[in-house]
Amino acid sequence: MLHKILKIHPKDNVLVALTDLKAGEKIEFEGNDITLTHDVKAKHKFAEGEFATDEDIYMYGIICGKAMHHIAKGEVLTTQNVAHKTSEFTGVRDFKPWSAPDVSKWADRTFMGYHRQDGQVGTANYWLVIPLVFCENRNIEIMKNAFVEELGFAKPNKYKSFVKQMKDLYTQGKKSEIEALNVETAETEGESRIFKNIDGIKFLTHQAGCGGIRQDSEMLCGLIAGYINNPNVAGATILSLGCQNAQPSILREKLDNINPELEKPVLILEQQQEGTENNLLTNAIQKTFLALTDADQLERKPAPLSKLTVGLECGGSDGFSGISANPSVGHASDLVVALGGKTILSEFPELCGVEQELINRCTTDKSADKFVSLMRAYAASAEAVGSGFDMNPSPGNIKDGLITDAMKSAGAAKKGGTSPIVDVLDYAEYAQKPGLNLLCTPGNDVESTTAMAGSGANVILFTTGLGTPTGNPVTPVLKVSSNHILAEKMDDIIDINTGGVISGDKTIDQMGEEILEHIIEVASGNKKAKAQLLNQDDFIPWKRGVSL
Structure with a gap:
């Protein structure tokens, strides 16, 4: 059953619209009657109560912004009334034991992979040519x-065949017939x-x-x-x-x-x-x-599932990404970790505001200190050129409900599940330890996926709410949709649809298990990622310095 609204965390003071809501509509939530002052599009947020100027706004249980001026009860949150704000982080680690999910039904499962002499196992077998x-x-x-x-x-290139058909018609003097052609009927050689x-x-x-x-x-x-x-x-x-x-x-x-x-x-x-x-x-x-x-x-x-190294990425995110796709991927990450595998969470600009939570999950002070150092250095370098993490949300993010970087980050971090962080890697460092690894990369989709493959990921999960074709030359990139509409509209690039979480048909745990099963099929060569089928080989190395 589809509910109209959602409160993500008990500490939150905003509600998420799960469907389009109309101005004047009365919402009853936990004994609180709210009359909407404006239309609220699905994925966007509105005030559960009144906000005073500079009052903190909470989502996912953390500070995700502040009111720029008075916000009325039932008023939609926008870039005109909300500014970026995050909680301060101390850098002091408060580690607590992890309760791992039950993975007994996968204990004896394997995938069919390519065994390398160093003990790693590939999900594919590519030869690389690079300058x-x-x-x-x-x-x-x-x-x-x-x-x-x-x-x-x-x-096979149907578009090349399509152009050939048009060329043939034109040279035969049949220009009027070109508009009747359909690219799907173009013949291609296998x-x-x-x-x-x-x-x-x-x-x-x-x-x-x-x-x-x-x-x-x-x-x-x-x-x-x-x-x-x-x-x-x-x-x-x-x-x-x-x-x-x-x-x-x-x-x-x-x-x-x-x-x-x-x-x-x-x-x-x-x-x-x-x-x-x-x-x-x-x-x-x-x-x-x-x-x-x-x-x-x-x-x-056959190879044990402990040989999986799964990259965790998001791009073209929307207001549902942190509710459906990201936590579902997070549960899949926890399953892989519990099975002895590795996962990699990257995109440091999109961890802004959740630093303390991640610090607390680090298994050693050394890793926590390295994370703090990398985050602060990255933030300082952005500010030095007149920018900052607060400028991270793209126009597409904002249009679909992610109006501050902290709001975007709080949802993005859900891809890392709940497992302990065993290591923190700088760019181009290789993941060696089983468990969840943090990798310093930009939030840019291709620079980040490029880096994760370079750190050893043999499969990448990529959540999206708006749609993106991003792939990688050597690592299958599985696109995970946050909503039904995207999955249906762009089914040529979407591998997995978590829209059932929004509609109430699936739980996050169920979706996480489905994602793991899909990973096993792709890792075994039984299925191809849609990005592989489209030959989407994106590769952009990150340049940290200035050109001289």
């Missing part, structure tokens, strides 16, 4: 054109792969590796090292120009730091050493092809 510097992007594209279609990794145990060759490009500051190139090498070490990657071909800041020696050092026992093939070719472009590309293509023949020998085998 150390943007100067090599063109050569990466040439290699891509040489490999992808010939080896059967190209996705793929014919010769390497049956390789899921794809991923050719990545970027705009980093030289210029900027040296720290940016160091971080790029750390990120690429993480991608090479990711269990979904069989090996890599690295193109280097030779004179750039991001040197092969730095990449090797980063690889040694992550995994001194790495036995994956890493082919590094340097253009200034190889000589002509022809020499570089001939050698790179030949060596890569031979390496692919070896990578194809690996087959999926």
Whole structure:
């Protein structure tokens, strides 16, 4: 049964509209009669009582804003009457024991994965081709054109066939028939792969590796090292120009730091050493092809669920994200942790206002101190350029009910469930400890998912209320909708629909269990993430410094 309103936490002094409400409508809640002063769209909030100027506004049990002026009982909250505000955090840890969920029914479950020699298990088997510097992007594209279609990794392109049909009609003098064409009827050729145990060759490009500051190139090498070490990657071909800041020696050092026992093939070719472009590309293509023949020998085998490393992401969030999708993902995270796996919660600007809760969940003072240090440094760097975490909500967030960063953050943090935080990682550090890990990344969707794959995530859960196509080259990204409307409207990008939590048909625990089952299917290769089917390979390294 769909209820009209929701109070998320007993301490809250605002109510959430679960459906569109009209001005003048009378709402009865816990003996309190509220007459709405304005129309309230679904996902938005209205005042449970009167607010005085500067009075604190609570959601999720924490301070999420303050009244900019008097707000009447029943008045909708907007950016015109509410300003960003958060609680102060002390940094002092108050850790309490965790009550883990019952995972007995998954105790003997496995997924079919690719076992690496270092003990990690991949949910996919990709070969990576990536440059150390943007100067090599063109050569990466040439290699891509040489490999992808010939080896059967190209996705059928109905739009290419659609254009061909229009071209044929136009050259035949049948321009009037073009508008009657339908892209869905365009004929496409299916793929014919010769390497049956390789899921794809991923050719990545970027705009980093030289210029900027040296720290940016160091971080790029750390990120690429993480991608090479990711269990979904069989090996890599690295193109280097030779004179750039991001040197092969730095990449090797980063690889040694992550995994001194790495036995994956890493082919590094340097253009200034190889000589002509022809020499570089001939050698790179030949060596890569031979390496692919070896990578194809690996087959999926059963692996315990403790071998899962699940990234937790949100993007295009709405006012329902923190009520349905995020807590459902949070329960799935708790299940994975209870089974001995790893989960990764990132997007530090979207943890603003919940710092103390996360500090209290850290298992050591060292981790808590590192989290405080990273958060304060990040906030200070934003303020130094005239910005701040308070400017994080996007126009789409605001339009759909997330009017302050604290409000957005309080809901976003629900993706991390309730489990203890075993480690805090800076950008490009690799997740090594079973349990929930915090990873310092921007709130930007692609920069964050890029980082999580570089920290070892072999599956990523991505909640959204507005819709986003974001994917990753080497890690399946499962899109989790917060509401029924989005799931129906953009079913080509949504994998899992948690709208049943809003409609009252499902509980958060039930949805969390369904999400875990979906993860197992994707990890085993039985299902593809929608982003994989769309070939959505988004990769953006984070540049912390200024360009010089």
